[in-house]
Amino acid sequence: MNSHAIDAATKAFVAYRDLLFTVAYEMLGSASDAEDVLQETWLRWVKVDLAQVRDQRAYLFRITTRQALNRLRTLKRRKEEYVGPWLPEPLITAPDMAEDLELAESVSMALMIVLETLSPIERAVFVLRGAFDVSYDEIAAIVDKNPTAVRQIAHRARQHVNSRRPRQVVSPGETRRVLELFRRALESGNPQDLIDVLAPDIVFVSDGGGVKQAALRPIIGAERIIRVLLHGLPKIEGALAGEPTVVNGNPALIMRLDGKIDGILAVRVEDARITGLYYVRNPEKLTRIESETLLTLG
Numbered sequence: 001m002n003s004h005a006i007d008a009a010t011k012a013f014v015a016y017r018d019l020l021f022t023v024a025y026e027m028l029g030s031a032s033d034a035e036d037v038l039q040e041t042w043l044r045w046v047k048v049d050l051a052q053v054r055d056q057r058a059y060l061f062r063i064t065t066r067q068a069l070n071r072l073r074t075l076k077r078r079k080e081e082y083v084g085p086w087l088p089e090p091l092i093t094a095p096d097m098a099e100d101l102e103l104a105e106s107v108s109m110a111l112m113i114v115l116e117t118l119s120p121i122e123r124a125v126f127v128l129r130g131a132f133d134v135s136y137d138e139i140a141a142i143v144d145k146n147p148t149a150v151r152q153i154a155h156r157a158r159q160h161v162n163s164r165r166p167r168q169v170v171s172p173g174e175t176r177r178v179l180e181l182f183r184r185a186l187e188s189g190n191p192q193d194l195i196d197v198l199a200p201d202i203v204f205v206s207d208g209g210g211v212k213q214a215a216l217r218p219i220i221g222a223e224r225i226i227r228v229l230l231h232g233l234p235k236i237e238g239a240l241a242g243e244p245t246v247v248n249g250n251p252a253l254i255m256r257l258d259g260k261i262d263g264i265l266a267v268r269v270e271d272a273r274i275t276g277l278y279y280v281r282n283p284e285k286l287t288r289i290e291s292e293t294l295l296t297l298g
Helices: 003-028 031-045 056-080 095-099 101-106 109-115 120-131 136-143 147-162 172-188 191-197 222-232
Strands: 198-207 241-247 250-257 260-270 273-280
Touching (some): 003 120, 031 056, 056 120, 056 136, 095 172, 109 120, 109 260, 120 147, 172 241, 172 250, 241 260
16 A cells, blocks of 8 residues: 555544544443554555545444454453452543533443443443444345344344443533542441432442452442441552543543552442442553543434
């Protein structure tokens, strides 16, 4: 390929890079694997005769999704051997991204966890159709299915996700308010304050990857979780310090222990109470939290 063709391929790839990263990340829940997918996409894209490509965005979507599907099957085996619960890799995003409700919902930790319960094909179809509004015909070409089958897969995946996702859309301001109440209660160590902000049937999932201390199974119930929060987490002078941030487009906390990052705590809020706590402590999943990652749907 001559230098002019390489320049044209590079320009097109760079123009869609953030979008392709978001596609791969939503499918995989891992930024490092998403970056590998983008590298594989580039290696294939640079060999394509652009004169034969009618829609560069669609073509790049096709390459990226197929590579992500291949990687998703490999990830499935890794997750089966993972120590304790597996949570998506959290990404620090721009503060104003929380105001883009559609984007924030599509990459939220709560929804990404639900996507883990789909099959690879179901996840690809759900992400492409639901988040990026790719046509059924184009999705069919990507996943090697006919459009009728893709419609059925999309319907089944949507039903599955809707039955498990939060019942209501909560504004960023409301999430920040509830999260601040939780942060103060956690740092004060007052059990009653925690009871007031946690839903009775709250679920707490912690991910240490076998490297950091974490519960090997999800913990259910406010009273049990309060005992863990107040007595089962590492402490310096009585409490971890929470620093407000935005993770995957949603308000969250960077948890610091003796000034050093200990993990990322994301929440799911419904009816003015926290119904889900997701604590990522695995150091391998905390490599991208010193700077913002740009995620986009368009």
